[in-house]
Amino acid sequence: MPNPTAAMLVIGNEILSGRTRDANMHHLAGEFTKRGIDLAEVRIVSDESAAIVEALTALKDRYDIVVTSGGIGPTHDDITADCVAEAMGVSIDVRDDARAILAEHYERTGKELNDARLRMARIPDGATLIENPVSAAPGFSIGNVHVMAGVPQVFQAMVASVLPTLTGGAPLLSQSIRVERGEGDIAGPLRELAEEFPDLSFGSYPFHENGIYGAHVVVRGSDGARVDAAVTQLAETFAE
Template sequence: MTNPTAAMLVIGDEILSGRTRDSNAHHLAGRLDAYGIDLREVRVVADDRDAIVDAVRALSAAYDQLFTSGGIGPTHDDITAESVAAAFDAPISVREDARAILAAHYDARGIELNAARLRMARIPDGASLIENAVSAAPGFSLGNAHVMAGVPKIFEAMLDALLPSLAHGAARQVRQVEIVRGEGDIAEALSSVAETYPSIAIGSYPTSRDGQPLVRILLRGDEVGMLDEAEKKVRDLLDEPAS
């Protein structure tokens, strides 16, 4: 069984200048892994129309789903919506359904729906809205691209609203084995297990605990029986009792 594939595009100068550390890619990665969509690539680009258009075209063509974060607020540097529209050759303008959502939100708070805020109601023709339970201004899905906010709380709320509508496979099964040894000592044994079980992705991640070298070995795959076998093989080869 093959899971749908996905990419993420993070948009924002502030990430590339080091002022802000992105957290949306890591959040998305964990959610997709649990949901059964394979995240294959992440890109971060600046608030630059050409860079966004090129990345959206490349990633939406290469993967089943594309998730974007950032650049859909009311200010001049928020150019994601029009850039995604351009990438799909879709016209974009203030749309009545989005305008009504903003009007209701701001009216209830006595805040003026001015021209800047109305920018957030510009939605490409043919897109469907993604609910924003935090601050009303919606994201949208156009083709296989899902355009969401950069503020983590809003990104996460939009993802909650979006995800149940997307096709998915099974969550990958994962086994973890920790070995208190240097990575160079176990590499050969690990390699032989990887050759025996080509359908299982075996990752080896060196770290340390209490000053001792420690390797975290992750086995990931779809078939529980085969994972059990491979995990046993790793433990046997490395004389590591099952935890």
């Protein structure tokens, strides 16, 4: 049985403008790989309602799992929750359990639960909350969509909360070998190897170091013995 497929939707003008470097995709890809979930697509969209709804609608219908990152804070441009509600066809409002979490957190920290902060308690109907042990404000899951914060520390905590609820498959294993030949020289043998091992994927990543041209060839697959066999054959091929 093939592994579940997943997509990630990164939301935020700060990512598209280059002001903020996204670290969440890298973290999610690593966690999903270990879980046996294939992250097949990542999209980045601006803080624009139509763009978020359009992307989310397409992704949730195509993949088993969708994770969003960003846009669930207290400011006016944090519109992800509303967009998710629209895409899922449900209403949204402040929910008592989310409000209680925020009220307890801000009472403990000596801050006011004002209208802006209360925006983070607006949850689409039918969603379940995602725990946020870092800053309290919850994410939420609805259908196959999991809505998380953009702040990396909070995002990672939310991923840890959600992972146990997801059904994974066979973890993806990988090995790499350094080949000190140009890609033009290794392309032919690598193609033949890929045809011999159709259940594996082969990636070639070129480098230029101290006047030496070469490539790191990475072999990936869910069967460790097959990966080992391919890497052994790869090493023998390029040792000649």
